[in-house]
Each structure stands twice: as structure tokens, then as C-alpha cells.
Amino acid sequence: MVDYRVDNQFTVLEINNPPVNALSSDVTIGLYDGILKALQDDSVQAVIIIGKGKVFCAGADITAFSKSIKGLGITDVGHAIESSSKPVISAVYGVALGGGLEIALFCHYRISDKKAKFGFPEVQLGLLPGAEGTIRLPRLTGLPVAMEIITSGRQLSAQEAVKYGIIDKIVENDLLQEAKTFATSIIGKPLDSLRLRTKKVKNADLVDKYYDDALKEVKRKSKGLIAPVSCLKTIRGSAKLPYDTAAQLERSLFTELITSSQSAALRYSFFAERSAAKWRLPNGARSANTKPGSVVSAAVIGAGTMGSGIAVCLLRAGIPVILVEQNEKLLKAAQTNIDQIFRGSVQLGKMTLEKRQECLRMLQGTAQLEKVKDVDIVIEAIFENLKLKQEVFAKLDKICKPTAFLCSNTSTLDIDKIASATSRPDKVAGTHFFAPAHIMRLLENVYGSKTSPETVATVMELGRKIGKISVLSKTCDGFIANRMNKIGVEAVYLVEEGASPYNIDQIMEDFGMSMGLDVGWRIRQEQAKALGVNLTAETKYLNAERYCSLPDKLYELGRNGIKTGRGWYRYDPANPRKPIPDLDVLDIIQTHCQNLGIQRREITAQEVIERCLYATINEGFKILEENVAEKPSDIDVIWQYGFAFPRYRGGPMFYASQVGLRKVFERICYYHATFPYSKHWLPSDLLRKLASSTDEIPINQWMNNWSSKL
Ligand code: CAA
Numbered sequence: 001m002v003d004y005r006v007d008n009q010f011t012v013l014e015i016n017n018p019p020v021n022a023l024s025s026d027v028t029i030g031l032y033d034g035i036l037k038a039l040q041d042d043s044v045q046a047v048i049i050i051g052k053g054k055v056f057c058a059g060a061d062i063t064a065f066s067k068s069i070k071g072l073g074i075t076d077v078g079h080a081i082e083s084s085s086k087p088v089i090s091a092v093y094g095v096a097l098g099g100g101l102e103i104a105l106f107c108h109y110r111i112s113d114k115k116a117k118f119g120f121p122e123v124q125l126g127l128l129p130g131a132e133g134t135i136r137l138p139r140l141t142g143l144p145v146a147m148e149i150i151t152s153g154r155q156l157s158a159q160e161a162v163k164y165g166i167i168d169k170i171v172e173n174d175l176l177q178e179a180k181t182f183a184t185s186i187i188g189k190p191l192d193s194l195r196l197r198t199k200k201v202k203n204a205d206l207v208d209k210y211y212d213d214a215l216k217e218v219k220r221k222s223k224g225l226i227a228p229v230s231c232l233k234t235i236r237g238s239a240k241l242p243y244d245t246a247a248q249l250e251r252s253l254f255t256e257l258i259t260s261s262q263s264a265a266l267r268y269s270f271f272a273e274r275s276a277a278k279w280r281l282p283n284g285a286r287s288a289n290t291k292p293g294s295v296v297s298a299a300v301i302g303a304g305t306m307g308s309g310i311a312v313c314l315l316r317a318g319i320p321v322i323l324v325e326q327n328e329k330l331l332k333a334a335q336t337n338i339d340q341i342f343r344g345s346v347q348l349g350k351m352t353l354e355k356r357q358e359c360l361r362m363l364q365g366t367a368q369l370e371k372v373k374d375v376d377i378v379i380e381a382i383f384e385n386l387k388l389k390q391e392v393f394a395k396l397d398k399i400c401k402p403t404a405f406l407c408s409n410t411s412t413l414d415i416d417k418i419a420s421a422t423s424r425p426d427k428v429a430g431t432h433f434f435a436p437a438h439i440m441r442l443l444e445n446v447y448g449s450k451t452s453p454e455t456v457a458t459v460m461e462l463g464r465k466i467g468k469i470s471v472l473s474k475t476c477d478g479f480i481a482n483r484m485n486k487i488g489v490e491a492v493y494l495v496e497e498g499a500s501p502y503n504i505d506q507i508m509e510d511f512g513m514s515m516g517l518d519v520g521w522r523i524r525q526e527q528a529k530a531l532g533v534n535l536t537a538e539t540k541y542l543n544a545e546r547y548c549s550l551p552d553k554l555y556e557l558g559r560n561g562i563k564t565g566r567g568w569y570r571y572d573p574a575n576p577r578k579p580i581p582d583l584d585v586l587d588i589i590q591t592h593c594q595n596l597g598i599q600r601r602e603i604t605a606q607e608v609i610e611r612c613l614y615a616t617i618n619e620g621f622k623i624l625e626e627n628v629a630e631k632p633s634d635i636d637v638i639w640q641y642g643f644a645f646p647r648y649r650g651g652p653m654f655y656a657s658q659v660g661l662r663k664v665f666e667r668i669c670y671y672h673a674t675f676p677y678s679k680h681w682l683p684s685d686l687l688r689k690l691a692s693s694t695d696e697i698p699i700n701q702w703m704n705n706w707s708s709k710l
Pocket of ligand 1: 019020022058059060061062063074095097098099100102121122125127128129130131133271274275
């Protein structure tokens with residue numbers, strides 16, 4: 001885990017724990033023993049700590065947090081390094097993150113190559129840098145900078161790290177060789193002033209002001225999160241308390257955080273995101289043994305908002321795009337729109353002018369479908385209508401080369417039906433982007449019964465290449481994302497039964513969801529339209545399902561959301577992002593209920609949460625049952641990236657595991673009995689099975705308990 005070698009007058013301690021040199025207990029023991037051994041070897045004048053492979057060290061081993069950790073901690077190693085009578089130099093390339101940066105900060109010197117990155121990402125895991133990082137960083141950078149770095153969790157470039165005094169030098173050539181040259185230049189120099197524990201915190205008397213300012217910023221940016229506030233408290237401690245007392249405070253707050261449900265959810269989310277890329281099909285094909293096809297050119301059919309956004313994603317990743325629209329006028333509008341997106345990126349400093357020009361050069365607009373004949377992949381983004389899509393796919397099948405992949409941006413339609421219009425159903429898949437496609441990180445890739453593993457691998461790899469978080473879904477009505485979302489449906493029923501729409505939004509916002517009734521309403525409108533049934537204000541049931549006509553009423557009154565200035569809210573054109581509650585809406589609701597003889601009642605916040613989320617969770621279990629999603633974490637990733645579900649709650653499925661499956665199941669059964677005309681309350685068999693276990697089954701084992709039935 002740590003390779004020890006003596007090279008002339010140096011001991012080189014090389015951390016060797018692939019893939020990211022995380023500080024497992026073997027690594028900390030290796031470092032500790034290495035330092036002691038070097039101290040005992042008279043031929044050694046200095047110690048160099050370096051990482052093997054691509055990085056220096058990505059910090060503590062996150063997989064070990066849920067196990068009880070025995071043996072040496074990072075601070076024990078750190079104290080051995082700092083008190084060493086021989087200079088210790090850390091040589092960083094790749095990343096020095098979290099505990100990795102803390103190890104570096106215990107060293108007397110730090111050098112790095114020019115591409116190295118530094119940071120304390122603990123806050124993103126609901127933690128604080130718990131190996132004295134919050135006490136040592138302010139001693140180097142000063143309080144305001146340390147507060148910003150630690151509460152944001154962002155990565156700093158080597159250049160920034162030098163500027164703030166975090167590292168001593170950036171080197172140009174072979175890192176180990178440079179480290180030896182550097183070590184030679186400092187051998188024999190006194191070490192006392194280099195031990196950070198002996199340094200004073202600059203402007204310590206101003207700490208309360210810095211703390212107040214940073215706290216305001218943290219509350220604004222990280223609403224609902226506890227870790228950033230704890231970070232600030234320990235940094236304040238670094239300025240107010242003696243070193244060891246500050247370290248004790250840091251330890252006790254770290255212990256509080258690591259046992260918090262927020263940290264459990266954030267750590268789960270870290271792995272959930274990575275495991276979404278590791279897919280497995282029911283036929284046994286897996287990401288690990290399937291090679292993606294090559295995609296060096298693409299076409300996008302349909303240059304509306306979605307098509308343009310998709311084109312932007314591809315172009316940014318260096319993939320030339322042929323954009324197809326019906327006529328020159330629409331094409332021109334799309335090209336202007338695309339350029340505006342690029343201009344915006346340039347203005348925000350996210351893209352260089354050269355890159356913008358390069359992207360525009362790679363974009364070719366055409367009204368002739370035949371022009372796409374040579375591309376490797378086509379993404380269709382036309383109107384959501386099966387017949388139309390089948391026509392386009394039939395044409396594409398004839399035009400495109402036999403190896404081309406044909407994908408649809410449909411958000412609900414059956415991929416098998418679309419694929420059946422072609423002679424290559426194995427090469428057809430869904431690539432469901434979320435609006436706005438150039439901003440939203442989620443890509444829901446969908447496979448049909450004939451989609452080949454190679455096609456799945458290709459769209460998953462394409463997602464990675466264009467910077468998306470790709471999640472795989474089996475085809476079904478609405479796939480994982482839209483099929484599962486019952487929030488809008490239940491919210492409308494709650495309004496009909498007695499809740500105010502504004503209360504519902506507030507309750508969901510307090511829960512951490514920034515989407516409220518408004519989004520649900522739009523989804524509901526789409527569903528009503530898709531049914532193609534003549535609805536009236538009196539309609540209470542549809543297809544033996546409960547139906548609420550309130551959204552239709554609002555729609556008929558021209559209350560169509562932000563674009564018409566009115567919906568469930570009023571919108572001030574000068575500030576449309578700030579919806580204003582509207583008394584007229586409350587009157588409309590009142591009249592609707594009177595006309596239908598509905599007795600309105602008091603509705604608690606608890607009921608709002610349960611009705612909106614448990615209905616959604618129940619559908620999530622059905623999605624797992626049917627193997628539409630391969631694992632619960634895939635569903636949670638979709639909710640975090642597609643519907644802004646708060647990451648610190650993990651996602652609806654993780655939330656259910658935290659509430660307890662028995663409790664969730666009982667409430668679903670209760671609502672099913674109360675609302676027999678809502679199919680989504682029919683309890684899932686998988687949930688029933690898991691809830692009947694005497695022990696709570698951990699989320700990562702749910703599917704083991706189900707796969708026997710498949
Ligand atoms: N512990 C355990 N496993 C880790 C890890 C860690 N700290 N960091 C990454 N990994 C694993 C990932 O899960 C992934 O595993 P799989 O291949 O099995 O999926 C593998 O390493 C590679 O990671 P990525 O796919 O993320 O690779 P990347 O090249 O895109 O990114 C990285 C590399 C920048 C290091 C990124 O993984 C990262 O940001 N890691 C998290 C770093 C972090 O949060 N460190 C703080 C830990 S907490 C701490 O240190 C507490 C303390 O103060 C004592």
C-alpha cells in the first residue's frame with residue numbers, strides 16, 4: 001500500500017492504493033511506519049511522499065466510513081510527519097484532496113506539477129476536513145480564503161494553490177526528480193517555522209466578522225445543509241482556540257457529521273452517480289465487457305429548443321453536427337439560438353472565442369434529410385408523436401449507413417415501437433435529454449427489447465463524452481423519470497381536498513425540492529392532452545382513475561404559467577422567476593369544490609410529503625420490480641439530476657430507506673384504501689416483500705431479494 005525505498009539520501013514513500021490512493025488503514029500504517037523507519041536510517045536526510053499512478057491521494061477511503069475504523073488515523077500519521085526531525089516533502093500530481101491535502105499540509109514542504117488540483121471536497125460528502133485541515137489551512141491562507149475553499153469544496157489549480165501559499169513551488173519536469181532536487185536545496189534548514197501548528201492565524205481578531213459574512217453566504221448557497229456551517233465553526237475555532245483545543249472541536253463536529261443522515265445520503269449519492277455508468281442488461285451484457293461503437297459525427301433531426309440544445313452538447317464535445325429542419329427559416333432561427341448559447345458561455349468565461357468559432361464551424365444546417373447518410377449517430381428531436389417519429393425513423397433507416405445508431409429524444413414513447421419502423425432495431429435507442437438540454441446534466445438512455453449491448457454502450461459512452469450523467473432505463477411508458485413522477489398528480493388532488501397550492505409548494509421547498517406544483521401542473525396538462533378525451537369541469541373519474549379538472553380550468557382561463565403571466569401564480573414580467581400567490585386562484589378552487597360538492601379539510605405538512613413522495617416511491621418500486629431500472633440508485637440519480645431532488649436526502653428511494661420500508665409500505669396501504677381510484681397507490685409487490693422482512697434490508701440489497709423472482 002505504501003512502497004518504501006531509499007534512493008541516495010532520500011526515503012521515497014510512494015502511496016500505492018489504486019485507483020485513487022485513498023487513505024485506507026493499510027496506507028496510513030504504511031506512511032506511519034515509513035516515517036519512523038526513515039528517522040532511524042542515518043543515511044536518510046529527507047523524506048519524499050508521492051503517489052503512484054494518476055494521483056497523489058484522493059483523501060480518506062470513503063468506502064470505509066460506514067465500517068468501524070480501527071488503527072491509525074490520518075492525524076496520527078500527520079503528527080508523525082510534522083514532528084519529524086528530517087524534512088518531509090509532499091510531491092503532488094493529479095489531485096491532493098481531503099485527507100490527501102491534509103497529509104500534504106502536515107509535511108514541511110509541498111511541491112506539485114502544474115496540472116495538479118487541490119481541495120477539501122468533504123463538504124460535498126456532508127463532512128468537514130477532519131484531520132486538522134480546518135485548523136491548518138487558515139494558518140496558510142488566512143481566514144476568508146480558507147472559509148471559501150472549505151465551505152465550497154471546490155478544486156484549486158496549482159497556480160491558485162501557490163498564490164494562497166498552500167504549496168511552495170510548481171515544477172515543470174519529472175516530479176520525483178524535481179522533488180529530489182528541491183529536497184537537496186533544503187536539507188539542513190530549520191523546520192520549526194514550517195510546522196503549521198506553530199504558526200499564528202493571520203487577523204485572528206477579525207474572525208467573528210469573517211464568520212458572519214461567510215455564514216450569510218453559506219446559508220444563501222447551501223440552504224438546508226449542515227456541514228458547511230460546521231466547517232465555519234471549526235475554522236472560527238482555529239482562530240479563537242489553542243491548536244489542540246481547536247482540533248478537539250473539529251473532531252467532535254466531524255463525529256456529529258459522519259453519523260448524520262445528510263452525510264449518509266451524500267456519500268450514497270457519490271457512489272450512486274458512479275455506479276450509474278456500470279450497467280447490466282437482463283441478458284447479462286455489462287458495461288465492463290461491452291465495447292461502444294465509434295461516434296465521430298452526428299446528426300440532430302429537429303432544430304427546436306431541444307434539438308438545438310442537443311446540438312450544443314455534441315458540438316462542445318468536439319462532435320460535428322448536421323442539424324436537420326424542415327426549412328431554411330427554422331434552420332436560421334436554430335443556428336442563431338445555438339450561437340446565442342455559445343456567446344453566453346463566452347461571456348461567462350466558460351468558453352473561449354476560438355472554441356465558439358470551432359463549434360460553429362462544426363455545425364452544418366440542412367433541410368435535406370439525405371445529408372445525414374454518413375454520420376455515426378442520429379438523434380431525433382421532433383414533435384412527441386409516435387406516427388411522425390416512425391416515419392422519420394423509416395426514412396433514416398434507408399438513408400443512413402448500416403452501422404449508424406438511430407436514437408430518439410422521446411420522453412415517453414415506446415422505443416420498441418419506434419425501432420419497429422426500421423430494419424435495424426438493434427441499433428435503435430432512446431436518448432432522453434432534459435430541458436434545457438445544454439444545461440441539464442441528466443441523460444436518460446433507453447433500451448428496447450432488441451437494442452444491442454453495443455448500442456447501449458455507445459449511448460452511455462456518448463453521454464459521458466458530452467459531460468452528462470447517463471442513467472439507463474428499459475423502455476416503458478414514461479421510462480424511469482416521467483413514469484415515476486407522481487408529485488404533480490397528488491399535489492392537484494391535495495388542492496382539491498383542501499390544501500392551498502402555495503402551502504404545498506412551500507412544504508416541498510422546505511423539504512428541499514425546488515420544483516413545486518407548477519411543474520407538476522405542466523406534466524399533468526401533457527398527460528390530459530395525450531389521453532385525447534373530452535374532459536369537462538365535472539369530470540371526476542377517467543379510465544376508472546380519479547381525475548381532477550382544476551388544472552384544465554386554469555388552462556382554459558389562459559392561466560398557462562410564466563409565458564401567459566398567470567397560472568397557479570401571477571408572474572410579474574419584470575421578475576417572472578418570483579411567482580406571486582393569486583387570490584383569484586383560491587376563488588377558482590373554492591368554486592370548483594362547491595360545484596363538485598367536495599368538503600374541503602385541513603391538510604398537514606406530513607400528509608403533503610407522504611402523498612407526493614410515497615406515491616412516487618411506490619412507482620419507483622414497481623419500476624424496479626419490472627427491471628425498468630436496474631438498481632435503486634439509478635432512480636435516485638435521475639431524481640437528483642432531472643428533478644432537483646435534494647442530494648442531501650439521496651433521492652426518493654434512499655429517502656424511503658431512511659424513513660423505513662415498513663412505515664412507507666403501511667402508509668401506502670393506508671392511502672390505497674383511502675383512494676382506491678388512484679392506481680399509483682396499489683402497493684408494489686417488491687416493496688411488500690421488503691417491508692415484510694423482520695430486519696430493515698439495506699438499499700444495496702433490495703434487488704438481491706427480488707432477482708430470485710425474475
Ligand atoms: N475513497 C474511496 N474510493 C474513492 C475515493 C475515495 N476518497 N475517491 C474516488 N474513489 C473511487 C471511485 O468510487 C471510483 O471507483 P469505481 O472505479 O469503483 O467506480 C474510482 O475511485 C475512480 O473515481 P472517479 O470515477 O471519480 O474518477 P475520476 O478520475 O473522475 O475522479 C477524483 C477522481 C477527483 C479523485 C474523484 O473520485 C473524487 O473527487 N473523489 C472524492 C474525493 C473526496 O471526496 N475526498 C475526501 C474524502 S473524505 C476525507 O478525506 C475526510 C477527511 O478529511 C479525513
